[in-house]
Amino acid sequence: MEKIHVSVRAKPLSQDDAKTSLWRISGNSIAIPNLSKFDFDQIFSGSCATAEVYEARTKDIVEAAVRGFNGTVFAYGQTNSGKTYTMRGSKAEPGVIPLSVNDLFRIIQQDVDREFLLRMSYMEIYNEEINDLLAPEHRKLQIHENLERGIYVAGLREEIVASPQQVLNLMEFGESHRHIGETNMNVYSSRSHTIFRMIIESRDRSEDEESGSSCDAVRVSVLNLVDLAGSERAAKTGAEGVRLKEGSHINKSLMTLGTVIKKLSEGAESQGGHVPYRDSKLTRILQPSLGGNAKTAIICNITLAQVRYSFVDTLK
Numbered sequence: 001m002e003k004i005h006v007s008v009r010a011k012p013l014s015q016d017d018a019k020t021s022l023w024r025i026s027g028n029s030i031a032i033p034n035l036s037k038f039d040f041d042q043i044f045s046g047s048c049a050t051a052e053v054y055e056a057r058t059k060d061i062v063e064a065a066v067r068g069f070n071g072t073v074f075a076y077g078q079t080n081s082g083k084t085y086t087m088r089g090s091k092a093e094p095g096v097i098p099l100s101v102n103d104l105f106r107i108i109q110q111d112v113d114r115e116f117l118l119r120m121s122y123m124e125i126y127n128e129e130i131n132d133l134l135a136p137e138h139r140k141l142q143i144h145e146n147l148e149r150g151i152y153v154a155g156l157r158e159e160i161v162a163s164p165q166q167v168l169n170l171m172e173f174g175e176s177h178r179h180i181g182e183t184n185m186n187v188y189s190s191r192s193h194t195i196f197r198m199i200i201e202s203r204d205r206s207e208d209e210e211s212g213s214s215c216d217a218v219r220v221s222v223l224n225l226v227d228l229a230g231s232e233r234a235a236k237t238g239a240e241g242v243r244l245k246e247g248s249h250i251n252k253s254l255m256t257l258g259t260v261i262k263k264l265s266e267g268a269e270s271q272g273g274h275v276p277y278r279d280s281k282l283t284r285i286l287q288p289s290l291g292g293n294a295k296t297a298i299i300c301n302i303t304l305a306q307v308r309y310s311f312v313d314t315l316k
């Protein structure tokens, strides 16, 4: 299988934080001089634009998705480290999701040999419950598997989309229907994972003319852009009640994700080894887009003001 690309994106530091932070970025390493050093595939400092982060690897994954490869891009990191900024972006600086969607539409418009149908879905996983953000009444959805469809979330709405603007409008609709007040939004969103998904179906136009509709000519692939729950809860102890429940679910899914990615990068799947996809909803939903020929990238969002050894360690 293909190597999983791990990049780090540092959030711009405030002037005060910049004075006190011990961490330095140099090349593709992040280090406290003479003490500690960690290497990644790529590191983006606070002055880098989201477009650069996108170009580094996500763009390839988007292009591959049009060619029929499933792909997944994760934003991982503590709350407030810039995951949502990286994925959704702001008005002034579009995030990975709008950049991907624009590219997707541009690429398929240029492909005159194939006919495309694009669908999108948008879901969140909160406390191991799957909620449909495009159909707010669809809550606690179940994961099913059959021969025809493979692994799928039963009842999840898939909207056919014809333009980038339509996709972005649907995303906004999804966000506005989260059952949470504006003021609690960041707290809530930091405890849930969101999976934005584009399903790309295409068929060869020439096959159509020559031999009627041939099943072989139909290609379906899935692109997942995932804004993960805040990773700090994986380490926090001492919480009680609802927070404890949330924390243990996040713990479980981020740890399972970590184990799955570790197993995949060791080649466990191709060697017939066990990969524990079923241990969390997140990994189970993403199973068809993580193993096999799928392409995966992880963007680790960090704030150099707050990096702890244990956090950097979990990325290794």
Ligand code: ADP
Pocket (backbone or CB within 6 Å): 010, 011, 012, 077, 078, 079, 080, 081, 082, 083, 084, 085, 086, 190, 301
């Ligand atoms: P997270 O989703 O990881 O909790 P956010 O994406 O919500 O974090 O970012 C926290 C705050 O920092 C937001 O106000 C966001 O606009 C700002 N921010 C994050 N990354 C950047 C960046 N690269 N440039 C400018 N502002 C950023």
Ligand code: MG
Pocket (backbone or CB within 6 Å): 083, 084, 085, 189, 190, 227
């Ligand atoms: Mg967020």
